[in-house]
Amino acid sequence: MSNPIRIALRTLMCAAALVLSGAAFAHGDVTPQAVDTSALKSLGETWKAENPYRGDKAAIKVGSSAFAQNCARCHGIDAISGGIAPDLRMLDRDCATMADDRQKACRAEMDEYFATTVRKGRVRNGAVYMPPFEGILQQEAVWAIKAYIETRRPD
Secondary structure, X not given: OOHHHHHHHHHHHHHHHHHHHHHHOOOOOOXXXXXXXXXXXXOOOOOOOOOOOOOXXXXXXXXXXXXXXXXXXXXXXXXXXXXXXXXXXXXXXXXXXXXXXXXXXXXXXXHHHHHHXXXXXXXXXXXXXXXXXXXXXXXXXXHHHHHHHHHOOOO
């Protein structure tokens, strides 16, 4: 191969490496961030089966910040997914249209699913789709995030 072709190929390979390395940092710092839950009622050590902060304005404020710090990089700014990860606004959308007794059971089931997923993560065929946050986010932070997500549900 002649020198100009080699130079062009090397330049192209370097450019491709730079572009691909930028994609690795596209989500910014993925280190989990601490969440200040001091404004919220302490929930104790035992995990609640349902979200005790549903509709709580202070929890929603904490949840908004916690979501931005820990979840938005995959689940989208303001909880609007760009397609990388599930759109969490849709998680319990169907519950809202159910009769009261079925709605309560549906929300309880979705709360359990959400908390378990955040705590344990999701892995399929060895690939991590959702990292586990157990030991990183305390119960108050997880439920505050869920309370925030519920306010982002589309009409």
